Amino acid sequence: MSDERQGQGQGQGEPQAVVRVVVADDQTAVREALATVLDLQPGVEVVATAKDGGEAVRAAEEHSPDVILMDLNMPRMDGVEATRLLTERFPQVAVVVLTTFADEEYILAALGAGARGYLTKESGRQDITRAVRVAAAGQSVLDPAVRDRLVAAAARGGAPVERSGSGLAPDLTPREVEVLTLIGEGLTNRGIAERLVVSEATVKTHINNLFAKAHLRDRAHAVKYAFIHGLVKTPG
Structure with a gap:
């Protein structure tokens, strides 16, 4: 089951529009670190974490998040399949991929499944926080390294x-x-x-x-x- 969380960064005087986030990653240390970092950002609340794609889908149903920060390589149900299901069932939820993989096949698969953003895990906390907010506002975001990979793939004839x-x-x-x-x-x-x-x-x-x-x-x-x-x- 996904872990329910109480936002740690909520205080008096904050804007009413809080971005509700689910963090999905199979590595416990990464998952908890991301959740902690995001919870400390003003206007962001991590409402649940998930260790695989299936838990991420259930968390979307139970917690109505605005954004799901999604790893790709997870057991049982990977991030691409989870993104596809989320896009079909909860189109109002923005999926932002956060992964170690920046190969074009992963990028195209995730975007094709409906991901609104794609970042690598080399991204800094400010970039991740910004991506969450941008996605929640209905816009898309691509890591510059991801865009460069797509360009390189086109140059090689890989796309x-x-x-x-x-x-x-x-x-x-x-x-x-x-x-x-x-x-x-x-x-x-x-x-x-x-x-x-x-x-x-x-x-x-x-x-x-x-x-x-x-x-x-x-x-x-x-x-x-x-x-x-x-x-x-x-x-x-």
């Missing part, structure tokens, strides 16, 4: 990348393709707005439109889509 712009949703406008390309390059909404000299509100409108036309769930899947369709230039 099914098409020639630039081929196979895109046919009704995407040139501006939407431009925005998609910048998402693939890792720019934030603010960065895209500055690059295109438009407002962030305009960028959000373009993103909403292109997500609908290309049937993209979130930013992580938009990055993958940009790579697959050759919009992001590979190194070399």
Whole structure:
């Protein structure tokens, strides 16, 4: 069974919107360390921990978290299968993968299963905390090392990348393709707005439109889509 926890970082004067988190990792020391670090962050509460994917799914049902921080290599039910089940049963719960694996097959499998974020365990506590908050706000986050691996995979031919712009949703406008390309390059909404000299509100409108036309769930899947369709230039 998942371990229920009381948030240690909750105090008077905190914002009412607390991000509820489940930490899933089969290594007890890692699981408890992550839970402790997150519990100490203002506005974050770890409501349960889980030592495998099955426990993570049950914790989502019992505790209604906003975010599940998910390891991939776990016994009985791994993180990819758990992410797939969570996406189907609890689409309001954001899964952020936190793993030692940064190989493209793991990344693509996790994103394909519905993960909203992907970090490696080399990430610092600030990066992990930020990823939890970003995911809870409905956005996606990719570790820079993960994005670099996807680019490298495309350069090696390890991902099914098409020639630039081929196979895109046919009704995407040139501006939407431009925005998609910048998402693939890792720019934030603010960065895209500055690059295109438009407002962030305009960028959000373009993103909403292109997500609908290309049937993209979130930013992580938009990055993958940009790579697959050759919009992001590979190194070399």
